[in-house]
Amino acid sequence: MGDGSGAADGAEAIHALVAEGAEAEETRTGASLTAEGIRHTAFAMHKGGYSPDQVDAALERLEDAFAARERDQATRDGGERAWMVDAEGTAEVIVARLSRPPGYRFTRTSVLAVGYKRVDVDRLANKLVKYFQDGRELTVDEVRTAVFRPERGGYREAQVDLVLDSVVDVMLAVR
Template sequence: MPPERPGAPPATSRIPRCAEAERGYDVAQVDDFLAAVHAALQDAPPGPGPEHGSGVVLSTQVRAAVFAGARGGYRPEAVDELLDAVEESLAAAERERCLRARGPEAWQEHLDALTRLLRNRLDRPRTQRFRRPSRPRAQGYSAAHVDVLCERLGARLEGAAPLEPAELRRAVFPPAQGERSYEEQQVDAFLDRAVQLLLASG
């Protein structure tokens, strides 16, 4: 599905539906979310951070969107693909509004703060970048596999290797326990920030 141009109405009529007997994403919930995104692309306040109004949909909120299941709903893979494009459109709009309203120095400060946040993790030794699961014998992500992706991200930030936001969004790690694992929630939050930085960097 082609990306939506910034400010374009959400093309929900092009999202394929599941068969009546299959469960997909609730149509009304997806339509409501995309309508809110369209409003944000039209009217969102400038720039990242606390200047945004509480009712505005931000690019960082797109990955957290959750929809109920419903028979005959939208096909999840099609909605997920559209949400990737929506996130990129919101990120681009936020960048342009910040540049117009606050100037390139403010935007660079935003990028620098994100980079420092990520570097704080990336510069740690392998197997020590994230905390372990707090509950005994709880499963987490394989530390070795997370570390490989972290090193690819570090190379991307240095300009030494390519890494697309989609690779971070779709990253899947084998389960592990104990000292061989990282807490899933902390890794997921880090990857969300990494996607945010890659999109903000253009």
């Protein structure tokens, strides 16, 4: 995608997103911008637009900064221990899901529908269980950038994505 033919037109949109969050924060009239909201932000592709890799990197930096801000606010409000107990509880739920037998960790699509290739997801699930249980080295970027091949009868994408979002939340919470 280095030729710019389909690159995201996102820098202005990122500035608008941050400005919208700052305005909501200042006026308290709207929902404030959150790390999760930034993670789910997407921009339309336009010929001659910005590089998707650069836009994604900027969004990831913003998500990290907002996650740190949210953690700081939560620890001021409820204390560091309460924050960690919440993150540990979420991690336990994730590990319980990902510790299921390979091929049965998520709901599968019908044989006529395409989902994520089970072996690909299971490979990442094994790494995540080792990360949570054994402290194996794994970065949040490895989770954010995970790509799974398509497969008929594969895992339901929405369900896998939801769990991976929770993994990112926990990883950012304990940084």
